[in-house]
Amino acid sequence: xxxxxxxHDMVEDDFDLxxxxxxxxxxxxxxxxxxxxxxxxxxxxxxxxxxxxxxxxGMYGRMTAKEIGARAKIHKxxxxxxxxxxxxxxxxxxxxxxxxxxxEHLELTAAGEAAYRxxxxxxxxxxxxxxxxxxxxxxxxxxxxxxxxAGIR
Amino acid sequence: xxxxxxxHDMVEDDFDLxxxxxxxxxxxxxxxxxxxxxxxxxxxxxxxxxxxxxxxxGMYGRMTAKEIGARAKIHKxxxxxxxxxxxxxxxxxxxxxxxxxxxEHLELTAAGEAAYRxxxxxxxxxxxxxxxxxxxxxxxxxxxxxxxxAGIR
DNA sequence: GGGTAATAGTTGATTTTGTAACTAACAATA
DNA sequence: TATTGTTAGTTACAAAATCAACTATTACCC
Numbered sequence: 001x002x003x004x005x006x007x008h009d010m011v012e013d014d015f016d017l018x019x020x021x022x023x024x025x026x027x028x029x030x031x032x033x034x035x036x037x038x039x040x041x042x043x044x045x046x047x048x049x050x051x052x053x054x055x056x057x058g059m060y061g062r063m064t065a066k067e068i069g070a071r072a073k074i075h076k077x078x079x080x081x082x083x084x085x086x087x088x089x090x091x092x093x094x095x096x097x098x099x100x101x102x103x104e105h106l107e108l109t110a111a112g113e114a115a116y117r118x119x120x121x122x123x124x125x126x127x128x129x130x131x132x133x134x135x136x137x138x139x140x141x142x143x144x145x146x147x148x149x150a151g152i153r
Numbered sequence: 154x155x156x157x158x159x160x161h162d163m164v165e166d167d168f169d170l171x172x173x174x175x176x177x178x179x180x181x182x183x184x185x186x187x188x189x190x191x192x193x194x195x196x197x198x199x200x201x202x203x204x205x206x207x208x209x210x211g212m213y214g215r216m217t218a219k220e221i222g223a224r225a226k227i228h229k230x231x232x233x234x235x236x237x238x239x240x241x242x243x244x245x246x247x248x249x250x251x252x253x254x255x256x257e258h259l260e261l262t263a264a265g266e267a268a269y270r271x272x273x274x275x276x277x278x279x280x281x282x283x284x285x286x287x288x289x290x291x292x293x294x295x296x297x298x299x300x301x302x303a304g305i306r
Numbered sequence: 307g308g309g310t311a312a313t314a315g316t317t318g319a320t321t322t323t324g325t326a327a328c329t330a331a332c333a334a335t336a
Numbered sequence: 337t338a339t340t341g342t343t344a345g346t347t348a349c350a351a352a353a354t355c356a357a358c359t360a361t362t363a364c365c366c
Binding site for chain 2 (some may be wrong): 015017018019020021022023024025026027028029030031032033036050053055059064072073120123124126127130131133134138141142143145146147148149150151152
């Protein structure tokens with residue numbers, strides 16, 4: 001006597017959306033961002049985009065808004081607003097390019113540099129904490145895969 | 154003659170923010186979401202949260218807004234609004250629980266089910282495409298690590 | 307050179323999200 | 337059964353993201 005099965009009792013497909021990579025990536029990204037967000041938010045009143053801009057400038061040095069957008073894949077309007085706020089708070093300086101006066105070069109001030117170092121220290125610690133769950137080989141592989149998925153070659 | 158080095162020439166630290174896990178996770182998540190977003194956005198006019206709610210209902214069947222929020226870690230206000238929109242568009246039905254009239258049970262309509270199947274098919278194909286860059290062992294490890302980082306045990 | 311297209315960055319309008327306060331229903335306890 | 341506390345879900349308002357249009361400047365090219 002075969003009873004009627006609901007659609008959810010039947011195995012229709014071997015694909016399980018709970019393992020869908022974009023879904024898992026988003027969940028992991030969101031979860032791992034939250035803890036760190038508290039730090040730059042509470043300690044420096046920064047938004048996520050601002051922290052990203054700050055860390056790109058801290059990591060690679062002087063560059064234009066466009067370059068930051070390209071590297072970090074942040075839309076130019078977001079970069080523009082983040083730059084405004086960071087400049088207001090004296091974390092960065094903006095200087096027009098003399099040869100192409102449309103663009104301007106952004107650079108960390110001493111205060112920006114200090115914030116960057118501070119946050120980088122926290123980030124380092126937090127990264128260690130996240131990596132602690134895995135072997136160093138696993139973490140290396142994870143980073144490499146994420147870089148590839150992110151389109152960073 | 155030791156020249157003055159700029160701060161970026163010096164190695165101050167072994168930690169490179171370009172490898173910061175939350176950063177890499179976000180980049181990978183964003184990149185991998187974009188392609189798929191186009192599908193549910195253009196094909197069904199859905200937002201990300203709506204697609205997520207739809208797929209939870211499609212995957213696990215009838216459940217309440219609260220359960221969806223708990224499983225997918227989506228805030229209740231986001232779920233509430235997604236449910237409203239999905240119900241307006243007749244992708245889901247809402248029926249009050251007779252024993253506890255605060256909560257209601259959500260279920261896919263035929264149209265919702267069709268959309269779910271369609272999108273799941275696209276997702277499956279896309280997942281395969283993403284996984285193609287790696288060995289199956291690598292992908293399995295990746296998923297498992299992401300689950301752990303996401304706090305899904 | 308003059309006209310057109312392209313580029314860097316900004317601004318404004320519209321959507322979407324986040325936060326907090328709220329309603330309605332239920333539970334527990336005295 | 338009144339009192340107080342919880343819970344499911346909604347709503348209102350503020351914050352932020354998105355999208356399109358805009359300014360100013362440079363590049364192209366006839």
